[in-house]
Amino acid sequence: MTSLLASINSPADLRRLPRAQLKLLADELRAYLLDTVSKTGGHLSSNLGTVELTVALHYVFNTPEDRLVWDVGHQTYPHKILTGRRDRMGSLRQLGGLSGFPRREESEYDTFGTAHSSTSISAALGMALAARQKGEDRHAVAIIGDGAMSAGMAFEALNNAGVHDDCKLLVVLNDNDMSISPPVGALNRYLAQLMSGRFYASAKNVGKHVLSVAPPLLELAKRLEAHAKGMVVPATLFENFGFNYIGPIDGHDLESLIPTLENIRQLKGPQFLHVVTKKGQGYKLAEADPIAYHGPGKFDPAMGLQKSAVPAKQTFTQVFGQWLCDMAEQDKRLVGITPAMREGSGMVEFHKRFPERYHDVGIAEQHAVTFAAGMACEGLKPVVAIYSTFLQRGYDQLIHDVALQNLPVVFALDRAGLVGADGATHAGAYDIPFVRCIPNMSIACPADEDECRKLLTSAFEQNHPVAVRYPRGAGAGVEPEAGLQSLPFGKGELRREGSGIAILAFGTLLYPALQAAEKLGCTVLNMRWAKPLDTELLLKVAATHEALVTVEEGAIMGGAGSAVSEALQAAGVVRPVLHLGLRDEFTEHGDPAKLLALQGLDAAGIEASIIARFGELLPLDRPAKVTLKSVA
Numbered sequence: 032m033t034s035l036l037a038s039i040n041s042p043a044d045l046r047r048l049p050r051a052q053l054k055l056l057a058d059e060l061r062a063y064l065l066d067t068v069s070k071t072g073g074h075l076s077s078n079l080g081t082v083e084l085t086v087a088l089h090y091v092f093n094t095p096e097d098r099l100v101w102d103v104g105h106q107t108y109p110h111k112i113l114t115g116r117r118d119r120m121g122s123l124r125q126l127g128g129l130s131g132f133p134r135r136e137e138s139e140y141d142t143f144g145t146a147h148s149s150t151s152i153s154a155a156l157g158m159a160l161a162a163r164q165k166g167e168d169r170h171a172v173a174i175i176g177d178g179a180m181s182a183g184m185a186f187e188a189l190n191n192a193g194v195h196d197d198c199k200l201l202v203v204l205n206d207n208d209m210s211i212s213p214p215v216g217a218l219n220r221y222l223a224q225l226m227s228g229r230f231y232a233s234a235k236n237v238g239k240h241v242l243s244v245a246p247p248l249l250e251l252a253k254r255l256e257a258h259a260k261g262m263v264v265p266a267t268l269f270e271n272f273g274f275n276y277i278g279p280i281d282g283h284d285l286e287s288l289i290p291t292l293e294n295i296r297q298l299k300g301p302q303f304l305h306v307v308t309k310k311g312q313g314y315k316l317a318e319a320d321p322i323a324y325h326g327p328g329k330f331d332p333a334m335g336l337q338k339s340a341v342p343a344k345q346t347f348t349q350v351f352g353q354w355l356c357d358m359a360e361q362d363k364r365l366v367g368i369t370p371a372m373r374e375g376s377g378m379v380e381f382h383k384r385f386p387e388r389y390h391d392v393g394i395a396e397q398h399a400v401t402f403a404a405g406m407a408c409e410g411l412k413p414v415v416a417i418y419s420t421f422l423q424r425g426y427d428q429l430i431h432d433v434a435l436q437n438l439p440v441v442f443a444l445d446r447a448g449l450v451g452a453d454g455a456t457h458a459g460a461y462d463i464p465f466v467r468c469i470p471n472m473s474i475a476c477p478a479d480e481d482e483c484r485k486l487l488t489s490a491f492e493q494n495h496p497v498a499v500r501y502p503r504g505a506g507a508g509v510e511p512e513a514g515l516q517s518l519p520f521g522k523g524e525l526r527r528e529g530s531g532i533a534i535l536a537f538g539t540l541l542y543p544a545l546q547a548a549e550k551l552g553c554t555v556l557n558m559r560w561a562k563p564l565d566t567e568l569l570l571k572v573a574a575t576h577e578a579l580v581t582v583e584e585g586a587i588m589g590g591a592g593s594a595v596s597e598a599l600q601a602a603g604v605v606r607p608v609l610h611l612g613l614r615d616e617f618t619e620h621g622d623p624a625k626l627l628a629l630q631g632l633d634a635a636g637i638e639a640s641i642i643a644r645f646g647e648l649l650p651l652d653r654p655a656k657v658t659l660k661s662v663a
């Protein structure tokens with residue numbers, strides 16, 4: 032590592048540097064970032080784009096006393112490096128290592144935990160008003176991307192903030208004209224207008240020339256404001272919301288950023304700084320393809336991302352993407368909806384082939400759900416492809432707009448279960464509990480790729496809302512059958528006949544459950560549906576077995592196992608039931624297989640839990656001793 036960056040162990044060190052050295056520091060920081068992220072994998076393009084902005088913010092603001100609140104938080108690696116975590120970057124997103132997002136328990140500089148987007152302005156406003164109430168003189172700065180800015184929550188916060196003339200709130204809009212995919216919607220068009228023509232070029236000069244002569248601060252602020260107002264439009268959208276709009280300025284030019292921020296720091300009331308950056312800045316391959324480098328795995332920076340020589344296993348996301356195209360071919364009523372997750376949800380091909388039936392609504396999960404409801408009212412068949420964790424944002428819409436009206440919307444719930452490196456914020460832990468308690472809703476849990484395709488078809492055939500949940504990555508590797516066959520609605524199957532104990536598996540944990548059952552001689556049911564539950568099958572098995580074990584990759588509380596216990600109670604059947612699933616705690620980030628094992632949900636863990644609880648019911652010829660697996 033080069034020397035200047037090595038000397039920065041906190042923002043206080045950074046603030047001691049002469050301004051002339053900051054450019055060199057930023058260059059070193061960018062090189063270090065590329066080097067470390069290429070070894071760990073992680074969110075690269077957005078971080079390359081925020082290097083100068085991060086340096087400037089920590090240089091001008093008195094962090095951590097002044098609060099920096101990052102939106103999404105996927106662009107906080109430079110911030111982590113400058114705030115005492117440089118040497119731990121090699122542990123990024125691994126078990127026990129640094130989180131890929133800000134976390135309050137990780138550093139006092141991480142003022143607000145995040146990873147879901149569009150929360151920063153609300154949180155920063157909360158902090159600014161709390162400071163005002165407590166009589167503390169500090170700033171709160173929200174840094175939000177143009178993609179995140181499109182969410183309703185960001186506008187709710189602007190609406191609230193704009194009337195607080197005496198708060199010390201700055202919103203920095205980091206406009207790189209990209210979400211994960213190309214940005215969509217009218218806000219994006221509007222921001223492009225602000226950027227258009229001669230204004231942006233002149234604004235760059237404001238930073239270089241006007242600010243460098245250093246007139247008295249208040250006068251300068253007035254000139255800056257007048258300049259911005261005069262040259263953009265009579266009033267920008269953000270001014271109409273009560274903010275003092277400044278910009279756009281070049282977010283890679285420290286000579287613009289630093290004096291502008293220094294002057295804004297002197298101003299009272301809600302401030303809005305529009306900075307323009309490039310996603311992937313400084314690494315040509317990422318600049319050329321910011322989508323590919325949004326969240327790459329490990330790679331050699333000299334070679335860039337390479338196609339693996341070994342064909343990768345088909346992921347559930349790919350199974351969904353293929354099914355969507357095939358079903359769209361067959362049924363013209365199908366429309367596909369994504370809240371800004373085209374790539375992650377496997378909809379690139381669908382977008383290409385059916386552009387009129389593809390809707391990227393921006394980062395707007397609530398809207399995505401109600402928008403689908405509207406389409407369903409008109410006889411279309413909407414498929415909302417949404418990560419389990421992001422559907423949490425659209426919960427009332429799910430109840431009030433879809434389920435209450437019993438509209439036939441299919442929810443393709445990707446990333447259901449543990450997701451690995453992104454950790455607790457992205458884990459799809461709660462969808463079974465929160466979906467199954469809603470009347471009219473059903474939820475399918477495919478055990479493998481083939482079932483995923485078939486259950487999507489089953490869901491699509493229904494005349495009411497159905498969610499199909501499947502995890503990140505690949506499964507058991509069961510090649511989906513061609514064609515659009517469905518599986519019976521609400522019906523499970525007997526997968527292994529044993530005795531004494533029956534394991535009821537919901538979803539992909541069927542396979543480790545089968546392995547455990549093989550050793551213990553248990554019966555195994557592949558339940559397929561968390562709702563409706565196949566009570567006929569359940570009661571049959573309950574009558575012939577002494578104990579039941581439920582297994583699911585989701586929260587135990589209120590999950591599919593709870594549904595089993597409720598059904599037994601309702602039928603007046605008394606059987607001991609062991610519920611295996613995600614415990615009542617937030618999961619860490621790290622390797623998904625290790626995380627699953629930590630939850631006791633791999634084959635060895637399932638086996639060990641069954642022995643621990645029901646050992647005396649097992650046949651005597653089972654393996655003598657199984658110890659609980661410990662995971663490093």
Ligand SMILES: Cc1ncc(C[n+]2csc(CCOP(=O)(O)OP(=O)(O)O)c2C)c(N)n1
Pocket residue numbers: 077103105106146147148149175176177178179180207209210211310370371372394396421424
């Ligand atoms: C509520 C929510 N929906 C979707 C996502 C997934 N997501 C993470 S980053 C991102 C794009 C954000 O774009 P922008 O704010 O412009 O930041 P950039 O990636 O351009 O730096 C999306 C859609 C999320 N984190 N949170």
Ligand SMILES: CC(=O)[C@@H](O)[C@H](O)COP(=O)(O)O
Pocket residue numbers: 103105146211326375446450453503
């Ligand atoms: C920050 C964010 O929300 C996304 O970039 C997310 O990390 C993508 O996750 P996947 O890699 O599972 O698509």
Ligand SMILES: [Mg+2]
Pocket residue numbers: 176177178179205206207208209210
């Ligand atoms: Mg962006």
